[in-house]
Amino acid sequence: MNEQVTILRETRLDPRxxxxxxxxxxxxxxLLEALDLEGRTFSLTLVDDQEIARLNxxxxxxxxxxxxxxxPAHEADSPLNASDEDSLFLGELALSVDALGRETDLYGQHPLEHLARLLAHGILHLAGFDHSEEMFELNDQAVDRALLEFSDSGIGV
Structure with missing residues (x-):
C-alpha cells in the first residue's frame, strides 16, 4: 500500500x-479523499511550540x-496535474502539538475535530488554496466527513 502521509515526530504526543x-x-x-486529492501525498512533522516558532x-x-x-511542493500558480508524477507530492506540513492542545481547549472543540480542521487547512494550502470562502467551505466539508467517518471508531475520543 502506498502511504499517503509520511509522519515525523519531533515532540512528545498528547494522548487526547x-x-x-x-x-x-x-x-x-x-481528508485527502474529501478534498478530492486522492492519490496525493504529503509529509507531516509533529513539533512543539518552540520548533514551530523557529520555522515561522x-x-x-x-x-x-x-x-x-x-x-507546498509546487508554486501557487501552477495547477496540480493528476497525471504528473511530480505533482502527486503536495508538500510538507509542520503541526504544533502544543498549539493543537491549547486551541482545542480554547475553542471547546472535540480533539478529533480540531485535529482534522488543522490538517485539512494545511492540506488545502499545500494544494494551492489561499484563505477564501471556498477554502473555508472545503475545510468544513472535510472536517464533517472525518467526524462522520470516525464517529464510532473511538479515534481521538
Whole structure:
C-alpha cells in the first residue's frame, strides 16, 4: 500500500489526540479523499511550540508559535496535474502539538475535530488554496466527513 502521509515526530504526543502513525494516516486518507486529492501525498512533522516558532520566523518572518505551517511542493500558480508524477507530492506540513492542545481547549472543540480542521487547512494550502470562502467551505466539508467517518471508531475520543 502506498502511504499517503509520511509522519515525523519531533515532540512528545498528547494522548487526547489521534497522533499515532496509523491514526494520522487513516485521518489523512479521509481528508485527502474529501478534498478530492486522492492519490496525493504529503509529509507531516509533529513539533512543539518552540520548533514551530523557529520555522515561522525562519520561513515566514513571523514571531511566535502558530498551529500549522504549510510548505507546498509546487508554486501557487501552477495547477496540480493528476497525471504528473511530480505533482502527486503536495508538500510538507509542520503541526504544533502544543498549539493543537491549547486551541482545542480554547475553542471547546472535540480533539478529533480540531485535529482534522488543522490538517485539512494545511492540506488545502499545500494544494494551492489561499484563505477564501471556498477554502473555508472545503475545510468544513472535510472536517464533517472525518467526524462522520470516525464517529464510532473511538479515534481521538
Amino acid at each position: 489526540f489521534a497522533l499515532s502513525g496509523s491514526e494520522l494516516r487513516a485521518l489523512s486518507a479521509v 520566523q525562519e520561513y515566514l518572518g513571523c514571531v511566535g508559535p502558530t498551529n500549522i505551517l504549510s510548505f
